[in-house]
Amino acid sequence: MTYEPVIGLEIHVELLTATKLFCGCLTGFGAQPNSQCCPVCLGLPGALPVLNRRAVEFAVMAGLALGCRIHTRSKFDRKNYFYPDLPKAYQISQFDLPFCVDGAVSFELDGGPSEAGITRVHLEEEAGKSVHSGDSILGSTYSSIDYNRSGIPLIEIVTEPDLRSPEAAKAFLEQLRTTLQYTGVSDCKMQEGSLRCDANVSLRPVGQEPFGTKVEVKNMNSFRAVERALAYEIHRQTGVLTGGDTVSQETRAWDEARGVTVSMRSKEESHDYRYFPEPDLMPVTMEAPWIEGLRARLPELPLARKRRFCRDFSLSHDEAYQLTQSRETADFFEAAAALHPSPKAVSNWINGELARLLNEAGVAITVSPVTPEMLSKLLDYVKAGTISSTAAKDVLEDMFVTKRSAELVIKEKGLEQISDSDAIGSVVQAIIEAHPEEAAAFRAGKDKVLGFFVGQVMREMRGKANPQVVNELLRQKLRN
């Protein structure tokens, strides 16, 4: 029997507000432990939460960007459980009235369009961070807790069980991340923990409607890990089912080093969170015009921008997709394309050489030493034939390091290409005259000899001759 995987994801994303969800403490990453807390986010007796309006705006903007409907009347609930890094022993979250419901994310899979539904997006607070003295909580003699993270606003995004492969899950996550980054509500940095993903995965026989027993997989720290963990889990469950056993409902943790999932807790051990409405906060009411105001603040989203790039700049889908995967790259492209007549060339250089240089230097495109203006100038020189493409790569590298203009670098390196027919013509003439036998061979039909002549001319002109002009003049003069 063949089985079909059914995958749903739960993604937690930290919002980029300046202050925490229920107090005025700062949210910046990497501060001295426990330097960004107060009675509220430490859960001291008597402290009360006050909702951060900006966090609500960001959560709703995220929901709108994911195509959700917004509940105009919503509320917060308490999710009760004990954990050392959860200072109140409850998390203020949203249970049955999340801000956003019924959305969808379109993404590309194997070059074709695909889509996954978004069940809900809700707002909640982060817990603190446990730092264990050993490698893990087991075997540690003590643990420290940093409450700087406690109370940072978080959205939880829950998808429909619409994904059918680990690759689809990864492609979806990439599109989700891009979309959220476009809205500016989160930086979605998985390595800093500002984006985290859990997955629910089950198998069912192909053609069967009801879902199989699902397993929750946690502790995946990269998109690659999500893909690998899901592939492993599908493999594991397939083994269980084909062996005649049943999959047990449980939570499993991905072990990155060993490349396996291990059981964390069974269904019986699962928490009863005893949700109830948070009595310290008033229900949240959102007026339709306020929601529309937020919608108006959303930027053009990646998929729409990709389509526009294909249409307006005659780019291929792949080119446009690559450019629009980050809002900053797409912005860079549009700025450069506005100054240079060939969008194709701009795209090639951004996706190619510039991307390589930025990547090697670990520099974000927003602070690229080569600005869109500088790049467009460089490409102008290439288009005009002033320098060759090969030379332009050297120039770009120099510009990247020295931040000098293309003009300056070309001048200094003497890379200016000679395209002048007279100057090249006299060299061509002299070379032909110096090699009468090879000239005769060409005239007799040996085309390959042309390469020899090109090499001779280029050597004579120290590589600065425009190869196209050299070619043309050689053919012309050899035939005569």
Added chain:
Amino acid sequence: MNLQTTSAVELQRLLNDGSLSSRELVDRCAERISDQEPSIGAFLTLSLDTAKAEAAASDERRRRGALLSPWDGIPVAVKDNICTRGLRTTCGSRMLERFVPPYDAAVVERLRTAGLPVLGKTNLDEFAMGSSTENSALQRTCNPRDTQRVPGGSSGGSAAAVAAGESPWALGSDTGGSIRQPAAFCGVVGIKPTYGTVSRYGLVAYASSLDQIGTFGRRVRDAASLLQLIAGHDARDSTSLPAETLQLGSDDPSVRGLRVGLPLEYLEHGLNAEIHQAVMDAVRRLEEAGAVVQELRLPLTDYAVETYYLIATAEASSNLARYDGVRYGYRAEADDSRGMFEMSRTEGFGDEVKRRIMLGTYALSAGYYDAYYKKAQQIRTMMRREYESAFEQVDVLLTPTSPTTAFAFGDKSTPLDMYLQDIFTVTSNLVGIPAVSLPCGEDSHKLPIGLQIMGPHFSEARLVETAEWLERQRNGGDSHDL
């Protein structure tokens, strides 16, 4: 003049005309405290040195003509579930026996910015859970009217401090009657304002949707003035109501034309005859003065105690979950963090607190939520409507504050007996309306009887005027002078 029975209003006059200094006043309170505390035990923590320094500073301000408020220099006692910066705040619990808050509650800020010296922190049932202050893990407080009897609770320490003349007035908190019942037992005035009138920021939560800070005074005007001083919007409490200045008290209180409702549910079920009589005496006086009294029925009152204990314990089970020994408070040693949680809570909490946490946990559990917590919330909504429609017919409701007068220590031997103490007081918390308790006579044991006046949301001014009128009737004239 007996300083210990003089009203805050009169103390204000004495300070203003220079016949008394704030420092003298605080010294007299300190003397009275050292005299009374061995038999009363109202205070868990005293801050008399600070209070004396604050009083001296107040006198200095008075000399410069730079008073912070009309009540500058009159000292106050604060219930020990209200956070005071640098002064331990125990909630009457082993769990917080050594907890020193790093911040002041909003109401304490208001006391300080108005120039009121804080004498100390008063005893209470552990985490405000109880009706006799017997649940305090730290100390017993006796009723100043009869030290063999309880002062009521949970704000028993504040009520006793005011009744014993240790403090002119005091702050308490009222979740289901915790101000009004001890006020009745000790023979003083207690006001629980409309929910949201006073900021809860810094009040250690018991049941968030019911908790409200209020005041004790020896006179209606005192309790009303202190309430006026601490009331007002606070951005740090999201349930705090928009600012609306409370104007309480009138020089010529009147009840002419006042529509008074007598809810029969509060007078049946074998109510103590002496209490019944005292309430009816008040009714008669009101009628004679031109009030229109009508009997009415509020049938949902019969569900009030059950509804209250479901909601209060559910919220408490969550509010008290933070006491896990990790960051502050009592910590037991154990092999792992879970064991530490369990042992810290087992050893740090008293029986009544554990009982309510378990009840509340149960009421919120999967499979029981709809039958208990949700149903209780639905009844609460219905009660709100029932009281709203009652207040279309009447301006105030008159009831006994408590079904009994002060009882002896250990008298309420089962939790249920104790819970039934709250039968007349929990409704105003569930509905969120204001209520005043004032003395309305004594029983045959010379124990004070409390009369409760409830009104619709924001009717504090009407309640205070009615209470003040009744107070003058009983005292035969000017209420400022005993």
